[in-house]
Amino acid sequence: MQELAYTLLTRHREITTPRTFQLLGMEWDLLPGVYAPHLSQSSALYAEWLPYPVHGSFCEVGSGTGYISVLAALRGCASVTALDISEAAVENTRRNAERHRVDSVVRVARGDMFEPLTGEDRFDVIYWNSNFVEGEPADALERAFFDPGYAAHAAFFRGASAHLEPGGRLLLGFTDLGDERRVHALAAEHGWRPALLRAAKCGTENGHIEYRLLEFTQAG
Structure with a gap:
């Protein structure tokens, strides 16, 4: 699992200039140090699988280039909030919102998980394509891949309920390379029950990866 992540990281580190x-028949800006969606087959899958709430509100955690947030706006969401801890990713998301003329719909904020939000910020859909590899990141780019102790996942489940509208949907992009049983256990600790929405196996140089879109509902 880590070998695959480091292979992908090497390709990312070759990107040294804007x-x-x-992707999806559209052109996007990419800044150095930001996760490059076109290098992974999962990007197009998640873009097509996600249930964008038309006329509703959408929040993307870990927006990266912002392509999902931009698509959410283009596909009819009335308001979109894009969150990322990386300064480069926040700037990249802003650029793509401007490029596709949805900057009046897409609000971008920098911070760890839900930290930039207030108690009044609630959404019909919250989505995160998570950093599923357990390991210690050395820099901002590696945070897109590694989650030491799955602490970010714990924070996701701990904070999400405060920002979902009644009947809102909590979605997580994951793969069979991550420890899904641990994710389910963390979710249960915070009152969430998992369900698999979509899955697809894709071939790679080193075998196959199954990409998975999970939905979590509050247990009770």
Whole structure:
């Protein structure tokens, strides 16, 4: 699992200047130090699988380039909030919102998980394509891959309920390379019950990865 992550990290570190990439038939800005969606097959899958709440509110945790947040706005969400702890990712998300002329709909904020939000910030959908590899990140880019002790996942489940509208949906992008049983246990500690919405196996140079979209509902 870590070997695959480091292979992908090596490709990311080759990106040393701002550039553009193509995804879903659209052009996007990419800054150095930001996760590059076009390098992973999961990006297009999640973009098509997500249930964007038309006329509703959408929150993306760990927005990276912001392509999901931009798509949420383009596909009819009335308000979109994009959160990321990385300064480069926040700037990248802003650039792509401006590029696709949805900057009046997409609000971008910097902070760890839900820290930038207030008690009044509530959403119909909260989504996070998580850093599923357990390990210690050395820099901001590696935080897109590694979650030591799955602490970020614990924070996700701990804080999400305060920011969901009644009947809102909590979604997590994950893979079979991560420890899904541990994620389920962390979710249960904070009152969440998991369900698999979509899954697809994709071939890689080193075998196959199954990408999974999970939904968590409050147990009770």
